[in-house]
């Protein structure tokens with residue numbers, strides 16, 4: 268566990284080429300290394316304080332205080348337009364790209380203000396991976412999709428790339444289906460396979476946090492099931508935040524659930540509590556409205 | 560469901576017929592022009608015509624120096640217009656904030672595209688020939704043609720960039736790519752064929768221009784090939800202009816003029832064909848996603 272945690276330190280420099288076959292890389296993905304049996308104490312990976320967000324003059328989020336616990340799956344639920352995607356994209360600063368947008372409040376990852384002046388946004392985005400609602404593989408081969416991230420982060424060595432691609436595809440539970448067709452276009456895969464490829468692509472840059480924006484909304488039930496299984500498996504190594512429209516899905520896969528409404532975070536709690544004994548009347552209405 | 564008088568089906572038929580007749584007329588005019596030039600020009604096309612300089616006061620011989628000159632000047636135009644045009648398009652489409660400045664740049668480019676080519680010619684004289692001291696030369700004429708092509712190139716390149724889905728860009732940035740990494744690895748590869756298509760169409764247009772090269776380097780008659788970028792040169796469109804209007808014996812050289820026109824047309828057609836082939840392959844690639 269010690270080694271695993273070290274790898275996730277914020278100053279972890281990924282992909283030192285001078286140490287190929289680095290044990291760090293292997294250890295990181297070896298499930299056994301995780302096996303001291305007991306989970307670490309619950310610790311905040313992301314802290315969000317008094318967050319507000321504006322698209323131009325339109326306020327999309329107000330006064331959000333929502334902490335994300337390390338190595339847990341946190342589900343964000345709430346009706347369309349309540350700001351879930353906005354919240355998610357704040358955490359890897361993808362919202363920076365929207366002209367005229369403005370943020371207030373604090374977002375800390377491992378205690379560091381990610382909107383601070385010193386922050387390297389590019390490195391932040393490597394640490395905080397984002398899986399999009401629509402699978403968006405690049406128009407390249409399966410192999411090149413997964414190798415893309417490591418390549419832009421400076422890895423040239425073929426054997427190391429091969430290793431990362433294989434590990435990432437295995438982690439994303441796609442390896443068996445594509446191992447004989449690396450050179451095929453990623454666009455030749457099914458929707459569910461494409462989404463797992465996108466997950467593999469993100470895993471290949473060794474993120475610490477995985478953001479998933481309704482990753483199964485474009486998929487059929489079988490593919491959805493596979494992604495859900497995958498998310499559960501990944502949770503032991505990553506901090507995962509998933510936006511979902513599907514409340515059964517939130518109940519199945521998350522440890523913590525946060526309910527958003529009209530740009531506010533209404534309630535956050537253990538998933539079992541939110542779905543059985545919500546404290547806020549609006550949460551209850553939303554949940555029962557959907558279930559009943 | 561009829562309106563008073565004519566039924567909508569009749570209207571539909573009428574509209575369709577008018578459209579069809581228009582198309583037919585356009586094709587007919589094009590056909591007549593092509594037939595006219597081909598029938599009158601084909602007779603003079605020979606090996607000598609394509610490989611020899613003009614002789615006997617341009618009443619005999621070939622047009623080889625003009626072909627070579629047009630080739631050189633077009634290549635020079637491309638050397639200016641392609642990198643500059645693509646870079647400008649990348650800046651406008653990928654980097655620039657959507658503000659009043661970029662809007663102004665875009666409007667200027669649109670207007671520049673509408674400036675008559677003779678004005679570009681005069682500008683070329685003032686800037687390249689005189690200010691830069693290049694004299695009337697291949698280089699000055701090539702740069703002038705390059706400037707003429709620039710608005711088209713920028714617009715075409717921007718259109719090509721716009722066809723690249725946002726999801727590629729966001730996917731790349733979300734993996735920690737810098738903006739330039741994202742552009743060079745995810746946006747340019749699928750956009751380049753489309754850019755080249757636009758560039759070739761622009762160059763094909765430029766290759767046939769007379770006015771911009773008239774004062775900047777094209778020579779009335781030069782029996783040898785240009786030796787350096789600072790030499791004057793013969794060019795097909797200008798040669799055609801000379802044969803058709805400036806020659807002392809216009810009726811004698813008329814067939815030669817048609818032959819020159821035919822060669823110029825074939826050259827432009829070949830360029831356009833290249834553009835079409837590129838675009839076709841581009842579509843295929845997009846569908847295969849390579």
Ligand SMILES: Nc1ncnc2c1ncn2[C@@H]1O[C@H](COP(=O)(O)OP(=O)(O)O)[C@@H](O)[C@H]1O
Pocket residue numbers: 322325327345346347348349350351352353354365
């Ligand atoms: N790029 C944008 N520009 C302006 N408004 C936006 C933009 N993206 C989202 N919004 C608005 O912000 C609010 C929250 O959107 P979003 O975070 O996408 O909600 P959710 O993901 O919960 O459906 C919505 O009212 C939406 O219309």
Ligand SMILES: [Mg+2]
Pocket residue numbers: 351352353480510
């Ligand atoms: Mg959303």
